[in-house]
Amino acid sequence: MRPILLAGHERSLNQIKFNRDGDLLFSVAKDKIVCAWWSANGERLGTYAGHLGAIWTVDVSPNTVLLATGSADNSVRLWNVKTGECVKVWEFPTAVKRVEFSPDGSKVLAVTEKRMGFLGTIAVLDINYDGDFTNQAEEPSLRITCTDSKATVAGWSYMGKYIIAGHEDGSVSQYDGKTGEQLENVQAHEFDHQINDLQFSPDRTHFLTASKDKSAKLMSARNLAILKTYVADTPLNSAAITPKKDYVILGGGQAAMDVTTTSARQGKFEARFYHKVFEDEIGRVKGHFGPLNTIHVHPAGTAYASGGEDGYVRVHHFDKPYFDFMYEVEREQLRR
Amino acid sequence: MSRPAKADWADDEEFDDPSALPAQQITTNKDGTKTVISYRFNDEGKKVKVTRRIKTTVVREHVNPQVAERKTWDKFGLEKGHAAGPSFDTTSVGENIVFRPSVNWKAQAAEAEKNGGEKGSIKDQLKDKKVKCRICSGEHFTARCPFKDTMAPVDEGGAAAGEGGAGGEEDAAGGLGAGGGSYVPPHLRKGAAGGGERMAGKYEKDDLATLRVTNVSELAEEQELRDLFERFGRVTRVFLARDRETQRAKGFAFISFADRSDAARACDKMDGFGYRHLILRVEFAKRAT
Numbered sequence: 001m002r003p004i005l006l007a008g009h010e011r012s013l014n015q016i017k018f019n020r021d022g023d024l025l026f027s028v029a030k031d032k033i034v035c036a037w038w039s040a041n042g043e044r045l046g047t048y049a050g051h052l053g054a055i056w057t058v059d060v061s062p063n064t065v066l067l068a069t070g071s072a073d074n075s076v077r078l079w080n081v082k083t084g085e086c087v088k089v090w091e092f093p094t095a096v097k098r099v100e101f102s103p104d105g106s107k108v109l110a111v112t113e114k115r116m117g118f119l120g121t122i123a124v125l126d127i128n129y130d131g132d133f134t135n136q137a138e139e140p141s142l143r144i145t146c147t148d149s150k151a152t153v154a155g156w157s158y159m160g161k162y163i164i165a166g167h168e169d170g171s172v173s174q175y176d177g178k179t180g181e182q183l184e185n186v187q188a189h190e191f192d193h194q195i196n197d198l199q200f201s202p203d204r205t206h207f208l209t210a211s212k213d214k215s216a217k218l219m220s221a222r223n224l225a226i227l228k229t230y231v232a233d234t235p236l237n238s239a240a241i242t243p244k245k246d247y248v249i250l251g252g253g254q255a256a257m258d259v260t261t262t263s264a265r266q267g268k269f270e271a272r273f274y275h276k277v278f279e280d281e282i283g284r285v286k287g288h289f290g291p292l293n294t295i296h297v298h299p300a301g302t303a304y305a306s307g308g309e310d311g312y313v314r315v316h317h318f319d320k321p322y323f324d325f326m327y328e329v330e331r332e333q334l335r336r
Numbered sequence: 337m338s339r340p341a342k343a344d345w346a347d348d349e350e351f352d353d354p355s356a357l358p359a360q361q362i363t364t365n366k367d368g369t370k371t372v373i374s375y376r377f378n379d380e381g382k383k384v385k386v387t388r389r390i391k392t393t394v395v396r397e398h399v400n401p402q403v404a405e406r407k408t409w410d411k412f413g414l415e416k417g418h419a420a421g422p423s424f425d426t427t428s429v430g431e432n433i434v435f436r437p438s439v440n441w442k443a444q445a446a447e448a449e450k451n452g453g454e455k456g457s458i459k460d461q462l463k464d465k466k467v468k469c470r471i472c473s474g475e476h477f478t479a480r481c482p483f484k485d486t487m488a489p490v491d492e493g494g495a496a497a498g499e500g501g502a503g504g505e506e507d508a509a510g511g512l513g514a515g516g517g518s519y520v521p522p523h524l525r526k527g528a529a530g531g532g533e534r535m536a537g538k539y540e541k542d543d544l545a546t547l548r549v550t551n552v553s554e555l556a557e558e559q560e561l562r563d564l565f566e567r568f569g570r571v572t573r574v575f576l577a578r579d580r581e582t583q584r585a586k587g588f589a590f591i592s593f594a595d596r597s598d599a600a601r602a603c604d605k606m607d608g609f610g611y612r613h614l615i616l617r618v619e620f621a622k623r624a625t
Contacts, residue, residue, distance in 0.1 A: 003430040004427060004430070005430050006426060007428070023403045024406065043422040044426050044427065046411050046412035046414070046416070283435055283441045287430060287433065322435060325438070
């Protein structure tokens with residue numbers, strides 16, 4: 001497969017996201033612009049300018065009408081995907097590390113940083129799709145405060161029933177999506193190893209966490225049971241579940257600050273593919289010159305994109321061997 | 337109403353013009369292709385007939401209407417006003433990555449690593465190796481060097497010197513070469529067989545069976561020439577001069593035969609042969625002086 005290299009950012013990537021149809025790809029980096037790309041050919045559709053700080057996170061509404069971004073300038077911005085206009089700014093006391101639309105697109109959660117005496121929070125904002133989208137509620141409809149350890153990542157479970165959050169101390173907690181009450185908290189990863197990414201399966205019944213403790217865990221959204229563990233040899237920044245084939249893709253590498261002292265070989269700047277069920281590593285894809293900060297898989301499972309510390313986004317459209325690979329038992333089952 | 341409806345005076349004028357071009361003809365062939373014959377004037381003012389065969393293929397793709405709608409969106413932000421299609425400053429295509437998932441990929445990767453590091457197949461080894469001419473350091477085989485007949489290989493001097501030393505009669509010259517650090521003119525050095533003779537030495541003999549072919553088409557290929565001339569006997573070498581930048585043929589070529597009689601026959605038969613819209617001129621290569 002020939003990756004498409006997208007060089008729209010001047011600094012390291014923070015998050016990339018395909019839209020639900022997979023035709024668009026959004027990327028945010030430490031520079032202050034958001035880029036929208038056509039995933040098929042890597043053409044840039046446009047940029048969204050307005051943020052005043054590094055942009056940590058991006059998400060697009062399920063109908064690809066609105067785009068939410070969270071930035072180090074302490075704001076969440078809502079953009080009109082088609083025109084690139086900013087339609088709403090929500091100010092927060094601290095930086096916003098993660099935004100995510102609920103599965104029905106009616107809400108956005110925003111994870112705010114713990115800093116300057118403010119505790120880390122998860123705020124839920126209601127989204128209004130009427131008119132020109134500028135008429136949005138000013139105040140969050142729900143605010144969850146993380147008193148123990150700040151949340152670093154969060155997402156919505158199936159039908160928005162729960163909010164699942166990963167914490168700085170390596171624990172994963174489950175909140176009620178409507179009341180914000182904490183239902184469960186599991187120390188999924190090693191203590192004090194931050195969870196860097198949390199991505200859901202397409203049906204949102206289970207999710208994958210990537211942690212600094214060099215492992216990724218597949219967990220059930222319902223009861224936070226750890227279903228599978230994927231062990232890597234490097235701190236992980238991102239992990240994604242692939243639809244269509246039962247794989248997971250993990251990305252990570254030497255911490256950015258140590259990169260200059262290690263060669264690209266030792267840096268382990270590769271996307272690692274594991275079999276989702278058998279937990280075996282089945283291959284790696286090289287390419288980045290720095291750690292992989294973010295990975296996202298095309299919703300149809302035909303491609304994946306990775307964004308690295310090197311400022312590049314690489315879009316890989318899978319070719320035949322990827323789809324053909326099967327374990328002997330799988331083949332056996334198919335024959336029957 | 338005998339007059340045809342469309343009898344415009346302007347059209348009549350056109351038909352009277354002797355320089356007018358015949359109308360374009362489109363015929364549909366049996367296999368579904370179309371043949372379009374049109375006429376135009378070329379740069380020299382001559383009438384040229386252009387025949388094109390066109391095959392139309394319809395590729396039908398079903399996409400989500402929302403996705404199709406998005407395809408029509410205009411670019412915005414930094415891309416505002418840019419033409420459709422990826423721009424080169426933001427989008428490029430990386431090198432091909434072979435990705436084959438496998439249970440024991442680690443073992444395979446280690447093996448590939450080992451093979452790559454030590455030997456691997458000869459082909460793989462030579463894959464990224466540049467061909468370098470020993471005579472002129474160009475990017476072709478030594479045997480195909482255009483200066484082959486006029487120059488000796490750069491590192492051949494030493495080897496030739498060894499041979500010269502073995503033969504007793506050239507000892508004096510050899511002594512000069514090997515002796516003190518004083519300058520020895522090229523014609524006195526070892527390997528320079530005799531006064532005045534050129535250094536090419538053994539590279540000269542195939543001059544006898546080498547043909548110079550001129551008026552070769554720009555689009556000629558070495559293999560084609562080889563095929564053309566191989567009919568007359570074993571061809572030892574085909575050299576087609578190419579432009580360094582464009583890689584197009586320069587219009588002449590050298591063909592060496594193993595046997596001089598074959599070369600003579602080829603010279604006889606191929607002189608005036610029509611190849612690729614041009615008429616070849618074949619003669620025995622003259623020795624460059």
